[in-house]
Amino acid sequence: MPDQPGEIVAGVLAPHPPHLIYAENPPQNGPRSEGGWEELRWGYERLRERLDKLDYDVILVHTPHWKTVVGTHLLGLPHFASKSVDPIFPNLFRYTYDLQVDVPLSEAIAAEGEREGLVMKMMRNPNFRVDYGTITACHLVNPRWDKPIVVLSSNRAYFYYSNEVGDATMLALGRATARAIAQSGKRALLVATNSLSHRHFTVEPDPPEDMSHEHIYNMNQHLWDMRMLKLMREGKTRQLVAELPDFNEHAVSECSDGSLTWLLGALDLPSYPAKVHAYGTVIGTGNAIVEWPHAEAKAAAALAMKTAEVSS
Numbered sequence: 001m002p003d004q005p006g007e008i009v010a011g012v013l014a015p016h017p018p019h020l021i022y023a024e025n026p027p028q029n030g031p032r033s034e035g036g037w038e039e040l041r042w043g044y045e046r047l048r049e050r051l052d053k054l055d056y057d058v059i060l061v062h063t064p065h066w067k068t069v070v071g072t073h074l075l076g077l078p079h080f081a082s083k084s085v086d087p088i089f090p091n092l093f094r095y096t097y098d099l100q101v102d103v104p105l106s107e108a109i110a111a112e113g114e115r116e117g118l119v120m121k122m123m124r125n126p127n128f129r130v131d132y133g134t135i136t137a138c139h140l141v142n143p144r145w146d147k148p149i150v151v152l153s154s155n156r157a158y159f160y161y162s163n164e165v166g167d168a169t170m171l172a173l174g175r176a177t178a179r180a181i182a183q184s185g186k187r188a189l190l191v192a193t194n195s196l197s198h199r200h201f202t203v204e205p206d207p208p209e210d211m212s213h214e215h216i217y218n219m220n221q222h223l224w225d226m227r228m229l230k231l232m233r234e235g236k237t238r239q240l241v242a243e244l245p246d247f248n249e250h251a252v253s254e255c256s257d258g259s260l261t262w263l264l265g266a267l268d269l270p271s272y273p274a275k276v277h278a279y280g281t282v283i284g285t286g287n288a289i290v291e292w293p294h295a296e297a298k299a300a301a302a303l304a305m306k307t308a309e310v311s312s
């Protein structure tokens with residue numbers, strides 16, 4: 001057992017439109033662009049500046065684009081390298097990746113998930129191609145790729161059963177994740193990579209980065225996204241989770257892949273305010289970059305309690 005329990009230093013909502021990588025022109029990606037989607041990319045810059053000040057060992061990602069029919073799967077080998085091509089946008093995203101996995105922490109999450117009654121499985125196929133949601137989010141959060149990662153798949157409980165069953169499953173997976181981190185002694189950054197509202201246009205402008213075409217798909221989506229962000233900023237995550245089934249239905253949200261609920265479960269449904277670094281649309285979908293400064297909020301709460309004890 002480690003000397004100190006591990007902890008979650010921060011949780012982030014970090015959406016993964018491949019357009020944001022395309023617009024940055026990193027050397028790993030094939031297609032070249034003239035930019036675009038600056039509001040979101042500048043939001044990611046602000047997030048990275050914050051994360052650079054944190055000391056953490058590992059990044060955990062829950063991704064909508066590794067869809068597993070039975071249970072939750074985790075990457076189970078220390079190294080994966082290949083080329084990732086977005087199946088919808090191969091014109092924008094053809095990314096050569098080479099990443100390291102924290103296998104012991106992944107195995108500990110699988111063991112804790114089983115204790116919650118969840119079906120868990122380790123992915124040990126060396127030729128497995130890591131999904132583009134994971135790669136895009138990891139690049140945007142930490143383009144240096146200098147930390148090992150843990151990747152959790154998205155199981156289909158929301159679709160085969162209901163939004164309510166999906167959320168209950170993801171809250172249990174979040175609890176299991178938090179216990180495994182505590183046992184590991186490591187300092188972890190948690191990444192939920194999903195958009196908010198998710199209706200999108202089906203015709204692409206030429207060039208794709210022509211921002212005169214970019215706006216929210218409809219007003220319903222905008223109002224729902226603002227509702228969700230208001231609850232995050234007010235620290236009302238219990239209410240947010242209670243409203244998620246309606247949000248998923250009305251805004252066709254990518255939250256129904258479970259990433260955000262897993263994150264909020266791991267953070268024990270935080271009541272401190274989240275920081276919204278950016279909100280913007282990509283082909284009409286709503287995307288927010290949001291940070292829950294977990295270690296900072298816990299330290300502030302402990303200090304406030306101590307101060308109250310001294311003064312009473």
Ligand SMILES: [Fe+2]
Nearest residue numbers: 064065133254
């Ligand atoms: Fe997606």
